[in-house]
Amino acid sequence: MAVGxxxxxxxxxxxxxxxxxxxxxxxxxxxxxxxxxxxxxPTVQGEFDEWYTRFRQLGYQGDRTAFEEGLWKFAVAYSKxxxxxxxxxxxxxxxxxxxxxxxxxxxxHRFPARLSIDVHRNGTxxxxxVERSTTAxxxxxxxxxxxxxxxxxxxSWPQYAKTYSQFCTWIQMRASVDFPDxxxxxxxxxxxxxxSPEEVRANEPEDGKWILxxxxxxxxxxx
Amino acid sequence: xxxxxxxxxxxxxxxxxxxxxxxxxxACLLATVGTVIARGLVPIIWIDREWGGYRTLGDRSWLVxxxxxxxxxxxxxxxxxxxxxxxxxxxxxxxxxxALVASQTWLALSLLNGHCGGSYxxxxxxxxxLLVLGPCTRTLSLDSRIRTGHxxxxxxxxxxxxxxxxxxxxxxxxxxxxxxxxxxxxxxxGFSALYYILQQPSWQRTDMSFLAYVYPxxxxxxATTWLFELTSPLLLVSMWLRAHPDRGGRVRRFxxxxxxxxxxxIVGVGMHLGIQALMNVxxxxxxxxxxxxxxxxxxxxxxxxxxxxxxxxxxxxNSEAPATRIVTS
Numbered sequence: 001m002a003v004g005x006x007x008x009x010x011x012x013x014x015x016x017x018x019x020x021x022x023x024x025x026x027x028x029x030x031x032x033x034x035x036x037x038x039x040x041x042p043t044v045q046g047e048f049d050e051w052y053t054r055f056r057q058l059g060y061q062g063d064r065t066a067f068e069e070g071l072w073k074f075a076v077a078y079s080k081x082x083x084x085x086x087x088x089x090x091x092x093x094x095x096x097x098x099x100x101x102x103x104x105x106x107x108x109h110r111f112p113a114r115l116s117i118d119v120h121r122n123g124t125x126x127x128x129x130v131e132r133s134t135t136a137x138x139x140x141x142x143x144x145x146x147x148x149x150x151x152x153x154x155x156s157w158p159q160y161a162k163t164y165s166q167f168c169t170w171i172q173m174r175a176s177v178d179f180p181d182x183x184x185x186x187x188x189x190x191x192x193x194x195x196s197p198e199e200v201r202a203n204e205p206e207d208g209k210w211i212l213x214x215x216x217x218x219x220x221x222x223x
Numbered sequence: 224x225x226x227x228x229x230x231x232x233x234x235x236x237x238x239x240x241x242x243x244x245x246x247x248x249x250a251c252l253l254a255t256v257g258t259v260i261a262r263g264l265v266p267i268i269w270i271d272r273e274w275g276g277y278r279t280l281g282d283r284s285w286l287v288x289x290x291x292x293x294x295x296x297x298x299x300x301x302x303x304x305x306x307x308x309x310x311x312x313x314x315x316x317x318x319x320x321x322a323l324v325a326s327q328t329w330l331a332l333s334l335l336n337g338h339c340g341g342s343y344x345x346x347x348x349x350x351x352x353l354l355v356l357g358p359c360t361r362t363l364s365l366d367s368r369i370r371t372g373h374x375x376x377x378x379x380x381x382x383x384x385x386x387x388x389x390x391x392x393x394x395x396x397x398x399x400x401x402x403x404x405x406x407x408x409x410x411x412x413g414f415s416a417l418y419y420i421l422q423q424p425s426w427q428r429t430d431m432s433f434l435a436y437v438y439p440x441x442x443x444x445x446a447t448t449w450l451f452e453l454t455s456p457l458l459l460v461s462m463w464l465r466a467h468p469d470r471g472g473r474v475r476r477f478x479x480x481x482x483x484x485x486x487x488x489i490v491g492v493g494m495h496l497g498i499q500a501l502m503n504v505x506x507x508x509x510x511x512x513x514x515x516x517x518x519x520x521x522x523x524x525x526x527x528x529x530x531x532x533x534x535x536x537x538x539x540x541n542s543e544a545p546a547t548r549i550v551t552s
Contacts, residue, residue: 012225012232015383018356019390026398050406095285096355097330097348102398104342107405108419115424131424145262146505147339153425154338163278163338170267170277194422200435 018098021089025100029082030075032103037158039072042111042193113156113189113211115143119175119218120184128179139174156189156212168214176218183220188213235379239521242315242363244388245322247513248350249312252325255347255506256305256332268339269298269332278336286331293335304328312354315364322354342395343507349391350510357384388517389462393455395511400452407445414445426502444497451490458487458518484518491515 038044052060052067062070086093093099117129117138128138131152142148155164168187175185192208259265270276271293280293290297308325311317317324329351333344358380360366367376406412407419418441421431434441461483464475492515495508516524 008229008233009225011381012229015232015387016228018387022391022394026394028398028402028404047405050412054406054411095330096352097326097333097345098352099345099348100394100398101345102342102395103402104399105416105420106399106402108407108416109423110419112423112425132427132430141262142264142267144503145258145264146341146503147259147264147268149425149503150341150505151268151336151338160338166272166278170272194419195432195435197418197435197438200432 017092021092022098022100024086024089025093025098026102027082029079031079031101034075034079035159036072039068041157043107043109046110047107108194111191111193111208113191115152115156116188116190117171117175118186118188119179119182120186121179121182125186126182138178139171156191161212164212165214168216172216172218179218182218185216185218186213187216232381232383234382236382236385237377237521237525238358238361238380238384239363239375239524240517240519241357241359241380241384241388242361243516243524244350244385244513245315245354245359246313246363247516248347248354248510249309249325251347251506251510251513252309252312252329252351253306254509255343256302256309256329258506260302265298265302266295269293269302269335270295276336278338280335283337284331284334286327287335298332298335301328301331305332312359315360315366318358318360318366319355322351322359326351326355341505341507342399343505343510346395346507346510350388350513353384353387353391356387357381359384385517385520386459386462388514389459392511392514392517393459396452396455400449400455403449403452408449414442414449417441417445417448421501426504428501428503431501447490448494451487451494455487457483462518488515488518 033039048068048071049064052064055067060067114131115129116127116131116136118125118127120126127136129140129143130136131143133140143152151167154160155167168185171187172185175182189211190206190208191211192206195204195206259268266275267277269280271280272278274294276293282288282292284293287293287297287301290300304324305328308317308321308328311321312325326348330348333340333348361378361380362376363374368374370376371378403416405416407416408414418434418438421427421434421441461478464472464478465482468475468479492512495512498504499508
């Protein structure tokens with residue numbers, strides 16, 4: 001009887017806890033982007049340049065370096081406070097699956113990287129996979145799935161170097177089976193600036209460079 | 224204040240909207256896990272490197288750790304249970320227990336390899352947890368059939384269950400909108416964000432350079448998306464105001480006259496269909512759209528279903544009529 005009388009209050013308290021936990025975790029934060037190396041990416045630098053120009057127009061006096069340093073300090077301090085506020089709710093996020101990381105397409109990546117895989121056989125490099133290619137489609141069934149897209153997107157960023165190496169080793173293992181006559185494998189990204197609508201209409205070429213180049217031997221003899 | 228909160232969380236309604244949400248989320252769980260199995264990705268992304276996976280997986284999932292780590296036997300067992308609980312959610316068997324099993328098994332799988340996932344995983348885990356909180360199999364379920372002899376039951380559930388679903392949807396939109404701090408999303412950057420996002424090879428379905436020829440359309444889509452997300456809390460406000468039309472006030476009268484849910488759903492569904500057509504971001508749109516059912520009251524859904532049933536019956540009657548005449552003549 002007593003339980004029945006108090007239940008509406010307990011229920012209201014539990015629901016209030018849930019709503020509070022969700023709201024606090026959903027407040028915008030730079031989580032996942034707090035690496036100095038990631039801040040050096042041209043896409044991120046381009047954003048800072050744009051906002052620095054706007055702030056200057058609004059009367060900001062500091063130089064570009066001080067502007068970025070100020071943002072970094074603010075982000076670090078903000079993340080620290082956020083971490084303390086969310087600490088009591090962490091078990092609820094972790095064990096109930098109520099995390100709220102909705103940082104979806106916060107900014108277009110103006111300097112994306114396209115994964116490319118080559119095998120070396122008969123003395124020449126042969127391109128076997130390129131992201132979104134309709135002709136170089138080796139492993140496309142796997143690598144084009146949304147879950148692997150998510151992974152290959154990450155591995156073009158410097159903070160994922162260790163896992164990128166493991167990923168390349170796995171590609172090496174697959175290549176050694178699928179290309180028994182090849183002697184080397186090359187995995188790399190083409191990092192380029194996405195063309196503006198005007199540049200596309202003028203048919204201007206993509207401007208970029210190869211990054212994260214990994215050349216791996218394919219062991220012999222193989223089945 | 225507290226008394227009003229207790230009253231609010233004690234209000235009841237038919238459980239139809241929440242039950243449809245349950246069935247859709249069950250189907251999303253099946254589809255999400257199903258595509259990973261169908262593409263042969265389980266041994267690659269969810270099994271540790273030691274047993275053939277492409278990377279070293281940690282021990283982020285307590286359930287998989289308890290079963291011995293991300294080795295094939297453990298992971299396939301979790302997958303099997305997740306699929307079974309997905310089916311049980313679709314048919315409405317097992318109530319909150321099933322939802323808890325589905326929630327924990329999905330959480331275990333999604334935590335295995337954080338590099339191979341996205342916000343859609345969180346959207347699904349949040350949805351499954353809401354099904355644990357609310358009585359999700361009260362109606363339109365095998366549970367109801369067993370309990371009452373009917374698939375549908377008028378036994379009420381707390382209104383809060385449906386409101387929590389809408390609240391979560393609004394939190395997703397508003398939070399992502401507030402984090403779109405890039406100049407490209409704003410007039411400063413010419414509302415060019417979507418054009419450039421669709422040029423990124425990671426997410427585009429196919430080559431999207433043709434968008435350069437319809438660039439103004441992408442600008443309209445960018446502005447619409449950004450404003451839609453930022454103003455999404457208006458949905459909750461309008462639902463709250465419409466629920467109490469007797470209390471008066473200019474804003475309330477406005478939202479009583481204009482059903483804000485209709486433009487919200489038109490823009491939201493349009494946005495997700497656009498995402499589905501142009502991008503590959505996994506089951507994000509499917510899961511998001513499943514939340515939309517909670518925007519509508521159970522009596523509204525029942526009314527639409529009734530009218531649809533009458534329309535079908537009329538159609539069947541009309542198509543039978545000429546055949547009957549031919550036979551009798």
